[in-house]
Amino acid sequence: MHTLKIFQTVAKLGSISQAARELQYAQSNIIMKMQQLEADFQAILFCRHNRGITLTAKGSMLFYDTEEKREPTGSL
Secondary structure (H helix, E strand, C coil): CCHHHHHHHHHHHCCHHHHHHHHCCCHHHHHHHHHHHHHHHCCCCEEEECCEEEECHHHHHHHHHHHHHCCCCCCC
């Protein structure tokens, strides 16, 4: 699965475990992908809390940058 799609899902849901359920993907794999994404961007993208995650400023920038590049889903 494409890492940015996983990132988008985690960011929208605010939870790695909820994203894992929605994407039908192992939570450990999502964590690994998000850690790799942070390493690739050399930035912390999420603030982790007991009850989920929130985006950092850099995470928000990536979210909006990748959201704009997604193709519209709908019929013409």
